Each structure stands twice: as C-alpha cells, then as structure tokens.
Amino acid sequence: MNQELMQASSELLDTLSQLLDESTPQELLPMIAKVACQVLDADAAVLEIPAELADEPFRFAYPTSVAISSSAVRRAREEKRAVLWNQADGDIADISKSIVKNKLTSIMVAPFQTPTTDIVSGFLYLQRESRKDPFGDFEKKLFDKFVSVSEKIAFSAYNRQTDKESLDVLRGVTRKGSIVFASQAMADIISKAEKFVALPAPVIIRGETGTGKEVLARWLHSQSPRAEKPFVAINCGAIPENLIESILFGHVKGSFTGAIDTRKGVFEEAEGGTLFLDEIGELPLNMQVKLLRVLQEHHITRVGDNREIPVNVRIISATHVNLEEAMKEHRFREDLYYRIQVMSIDIPPLRERGQDVLLLAEDFAKRYAAEYGLGKFHFSRAAEKVLLAYSWPGNVRELENKVQKALAQADRRIIQPKDLELDVLRERVKESPRTLKEAREISDRAVIDAALRDSNGNLTLAATILGIDRKVLREIMERLDIKKEDYKKPSGKNKSED
Known part of the structure; x- marks a missing residue:
C-alpha cells in the first residue's frame, strides 16, 4: 500500500471516528456538515433536518452564514438523488442567478432521509466559491456515499437516543436541568423543592460539603418567576472579614483605603433575581446583624454612605454547619436563623443516593470529554462496581474530580478502576467482618x-x-x-x- 493511499485511509478512519463519537443527533448533525466540508473540499455546507430527527427543526450552516440555492434544493428533493451544478454547465438556467450573485463555481446537494418518515424533507448542501476546480463526477460519487453513510449514523444516533430515553424511564431516571437522579431520596428532595420555586420566601439548603447545594439553588432560580433576572452566588466563608460588608452591600469612593471608586455589592447586582449565600453559617456575628436588618427592611446602605437603597432579591442560603448547635453556642443568631429558615431542604450525601453515582459519573464523563475534545468514554463494569462501593466523603464534588482525572488516564476511552484512584479496599478493611x-x-x-x-x-x-x-x-x-x-x-x- 503506497503512502498516499495509507494517508487517505487514515483520514477516512479519522472522519468516521469523528462522526461515531457524537452520541446524540443534536451533537452529530453539526459534525456531519463540518466533516462534509473537509472530505469534499467545499467552502460551505448546510444541513437541514425536519423535526422528526431532532427535537425541533434543525438547520446548521458551516460557516455560520451561507446563502443557498433554493432551486437546487428543490430539484434534489424532487428527483430524490444527489445533483450537481457547475458554472461551466449549460443546464443551469434555473439557478444561474444564485451562481452569479454568490460567485459560485459549483453546487452539490442531496436529500437527507429522516428516520421516522418516508418523506424526504432534509438535505445536505455543499458549494465551492470562485475557484478553478468545480465539483466533478468523482466528488459526486463520494458525496453520494458520504450522505448514505451519514444517514445511517444519524439513524443510529436517533435510535440510541430513543433507547436511552426508554431506558431512563425504565430505570426511573429524571433530569431537572443539570440535576440527574434515580434515587427516591433525590426524588423526594426535588418534589419538595418544586413547591418552593414560585414563592419569594427565603430557602435554606443543608447538606454535607460537595453535595450540590449551589446546583440545586441555581435550579430553583431557573424555575422561578425571577429566572430572567441575575443569579449571584458568594461563599460567606471564603471572604476576608474586613471585606464582607463591602462585598455584600457595596461601597462609595474613598470610604476606606483602596476604595478608589464606587462599587455595587452583590445585593444590588442580584436586583430582581436571586442571591445565593453559601456557607452562611460561617458569617461573622457582626455581619449577621446587618444581614438580618436587610432581610427585614429590604434596603441596603453602602459602606461610607448613609443613603438607603431599596433591594428586591430572593435569598437562598446554604450550609453544612449544624445551625441549631451553632445557636446554642452563640455562633449564629436565633433571629437570623428564623428569617432564613422559612423553607428548608436537606440534600442527602452521595453515599445514600445509590445508582445516582453512576448517572452523575456518566454525565461528568460526557461533559468533560466534550470540553477536552477527547471523544466518548465508557465505564467498565468493574469501574461501576468501584464507584458504587466507595463512600464518597467529598460527595458529588469528589466524584466530579475523580472522573476528570480518569479521562486523562484511561486507555482506549474505557475507564477502569485504576483510573479512578479510589481506595475502596482500605475503606472496607476499616470495618472488616470476621468470616x-x-x-x-x-x-x-x-x-x-x-x-x-x-x-x-x-x-x-x-x-x-x-x-x-x-x-x-x-x-x-x-x-x-x-x-x-x-x-x-x-x-x-x-x-x-x-
């Protein structure tokens, strides 16, 4: 096999790999148009699919703006085959205006079959702009094959998505934004949270570190009447005590050393929306007094100013601290406790969520593999067993970290137990049975x-x-x-x- 043929074969396999890596129609369809441009050396591509293949009518142009010949598309649909027009051909009267106007050398367009109907209504369109080399018979044959293969891959992606949705229903998998779960514990939490979304009253979310308190807070905001307004989050335990008041309420120029201009605080930034106060149990007592006043009177005063500024925000707070114990030890004010405790949600630790750990691991693997451009990964059965056996002291945050590391270490895109770096054996030895x-x-x-x-x-x-x-x-x-x-x-x- 000569070097040119080997190179061409390698490129073809890379192309197929690109398409097969995309697991859903929504991810696959843009890739088909991009790959078509690469394989057939086109200057632009358009793939249009009706609602049967995607969740809604889909049109992807590569580059982002492409003026196409509607006459060429119509003819391909009517004849149910790929068609080719070149500027040099004589039979271009019906599309000559498009070729002249857009300075095109040639056009190729083929119908693109959808999986749920016999009516061909989708199409893949390629064009070359003013160039010496138009599409020829060889490119047309290759185009035919490319469309045929792409249709099959698209059908498979659609079927996989349908199968996955059916399996999710069977397994009781529910998705609420970025929250995914199958456990009864989380179903109860979401059911409770759904009763709170429309109300403006404060909510406190309790749970161990890393359980996803901010994720739930963002979901509550996204479902509320304030969804179009800002969601602003701060960690009360991560801010130096001398800066907390300024960050919460803002300051005016010259109010303290380093205040070189007037700035808004997070209450003003979140106006009309939601302010998420993470680790509110770490808030110093003097700031608890000032926060209580804002919650009672609905206005703030910037540091160094005496002007009252009205604020309209919904407070969602979170803590891993036992606030009842903190009140007994006089580390948390009782009056503030009852202000933020109007509605309470307790998120269970990951170790109590059963199969949810696998759902979350799959989601993290998919998200970060796409972000890093690594393709699709799978967990081996042994890796799944390790994920379920581990106690997850760091909860969802620890799981996310372990999956990210595993993507970098896995061979052949299959995540094995060693890639996760979880010391399950040592955990089990701590409380080993006698027999x-x-x-x-x-x-x-x-x-x-x-x-x-x-x-x-x-x-x-x-x-x-x-x-x-x-x-x-x-x-x-x-x-x-x-x-x-x-x-x-x-x-x-x-x-x-x-």
Whole structure:
C-alpha cells in the first residue's frame, strides 16, 4: 500500500471516528456538515433536518452564514438523488442567478432521509466559491456515499437516543436541568423543592460539603418567576472579614483605603433575581446583624454612605454547619436563623443516593470529554462496581474530580478502576467482618438495599439493576429477611407489579 493511499485511509478512519463519537443527533448533525466540508473540499455546507430527527427543526450552516440555492434544493428533493451544478454547465438556467450573485463555481446537494418518515424533507448542501476546480463526477460519487453513510449514523444516533430515553424511564431516571437522579431520596428532595420555586420566601439548603447545594439553588432560580433576572452566588466563608460588608452591600469612593471608586455589592447586582449565600453559617456575628436588618427592611446602605437603597432579591442560603448547635453556642443568631429558615431542604450525601453515582459519573464523563475534545468514554463494569462501593466523603464534588482525572488516564476511552484512584479496599478493611459468610451477607444486603431503593421495591427492575434473575433475587431476600414492602411508596401504586 503506497503512502498516499495509507494517508487517505487514515483520514477516512479519522472522519468516521469523528462522526461515531457524537452520541446524540443534536451533537452529530453539526459534525456531519463540518466533516462534509473537509472530505469534499467545499467552502460551505448546510444541513437541514425536519423535526422528526431532532427535537425541533434543525438547520446548521458551516460557516455560520451561507446563502443557498433554493432551486437546487428543490430539484434534489424532487428527483430524490444527489445533483450537481457547475458554472461551466449549460443546464443551469434555473439557478444561474444564485451562481452569479454568490460567485459560485459549483453546487452539490442531496436529500437527507429522516428516520421516522418516508418523506424526504432534509438535505445536505455543499458549494465551492470562485475557484478553478468545480465539483466533478468523482466528488459526486463520494458525496453520494458520504450522505448514505451519514444517514445511517444519524439513524443510529436517533435510535440510541430513543433507547436511552426508554431506558431512563425504565430505570426511573429524571433530569431537572443539570440535576440527574434515580434515587427516591433525590426524588423526594426535588418534589419538595418544586413547591418552593414560585414563592419569594427565603430557602435554606443543608447538606454535607460537595453535595450540590449551589446546583440545586441555581435550579430553583431557573424555575422561578425571577429566572430572567441575575443569579449571584458568594461563599460567606471564603471572604476576608474586613471585606464582607463591602462585598455584600457595596461601597462609595474613598470610604476606606483602596476604595478608589464606587462599587455595587452583590445585593444590588442580584436586583430582581436571586442571591445565593453559601456557607452562611460561617458569617461573622457582626455581619449577621446587618444581614438580618436587610432581610427585614429590604434596603441596603453602602459602606461610607448613609443613603438607603431599596433591594428586591430572593435569598437562598446554604450550609453544612449544624445551625441549631451553632445557636446554642452563640455562633449564629436565633433571629437570623428564623428569617432564613422559612423553607428548608436537606440534600442527602452521595453515599445514600445509590445508582445516582453512576448517572452523575456518566454525565461528568460526557461533559468533560466534550470540553477536552477527547471523544466518548465508557465505564467498565468493574469501574461501576468501584464507584458504587466507595463512600464518597467529598460527595458529588469528589466524584466530579475523580472522573476528570480518569479521562486523562484511561486507555482506549474505557475507564477502569485504576483510573479512578479510589481506595475502596482500605475503606472496607476499616470495618472488616470476621468470616467470609458474614462478609458476603453484608455485601449482598448493601447492594440489594440500594437496588430496591432505586427501583421503589420493584423486584423486576431491581433484578435488572443487579444483573441477576428475579427468582434468584427473591431467594437471597428471603435468606436475608429483606421485605420488598419496606421499599414501596406509601401511595399504594404498583401493588400488582410483583
């Protein structure tokens, strides 16, 4: 095989890899247009798909603005085949205006079949601008093949998305913005939070460090009537005490050393929207007094000024500190506590969320692989087991960090246990059972408990999660005296499932 052929084969494989890496139609379709430009040496491309293939009618132009010949598109649709026009051809009367106006050398356009209808309404359009070399018969044949392969890849992406949505429904997976969960614990939290979104009253979110308190706060804001207004977040425990008042309420020029101009505080920046006060339990007592006054009177005064400025913000605060204990120790004011505690949400730690850890890991892998331009990654079954076995003291934030590192270390885009750098064995040794039988029972009970919680006591779904037969699951549950009724919702739904 000569070097030129080897180079061409390598480029072809790279092209296919680019297309296959995109897992959803929304990610794939723009890539098809870009790759078409590269493969066929075009100056511009347009891919238009009706709503059947994407969530809504889709049109992607590469570069971003391309004037196309509607006559060429119409003819390709009518003839249901790829068509080619060159400036030098005689049969261009119907599109000569487009060629002349846009100074084009040639055009190729082909219908692009959609997966849910026999009516061809999509198309892929390529053009070369004023150049000596127009598209020829070889490019047209290659274009035909490219469109055919791209359609198949697009169909597969659509089917994968449909299958994933169906599987998500089966597994009880719910997505609320950037929040993803299948556990009953998180379902209860979101159900509670949904009752708060429309109300202007303060909300406090409690939970261990790294559980996603700010993520939930942003979601609450995005669902509220204030969604179009700013969301401003500050960490009360990360600001030097001498700067907190200025950052909260702003200051006027010359009010203190270094105040070279007048600046707004976060209350003014969040006007009309939401102010998220993270780690409010770390706020110094003197600032707690001033914050309480703002919450009572709805106005602030900048440092160095005596003018009162009205503010209209919704306060969402968060803490990992036990505020009740802090009040007893006089580290947190009781009157402020009752001001911010109007509505309370407690986020469970990741170790209590069962299969959610896998959903979150998949989302992080997808997000950062796309950000780093690395392609699509998968977790091995062994890696999934390690993710479920680890206790996650750093919660979701620790999981995000471990997945980012794993992407850089994984071979062939498959994340293995070693890539995650989780010392699960050492954790288990701390409380090791005395006998193998005891160890097996502890392990079986833990994984079955998690599966039953995630499936709401549905034995069929729990067995699917565990990868065993339903009858086997029943036998193990009887041996361990685990009752499915303990995992059912109180509503009484699904009584006949098992």
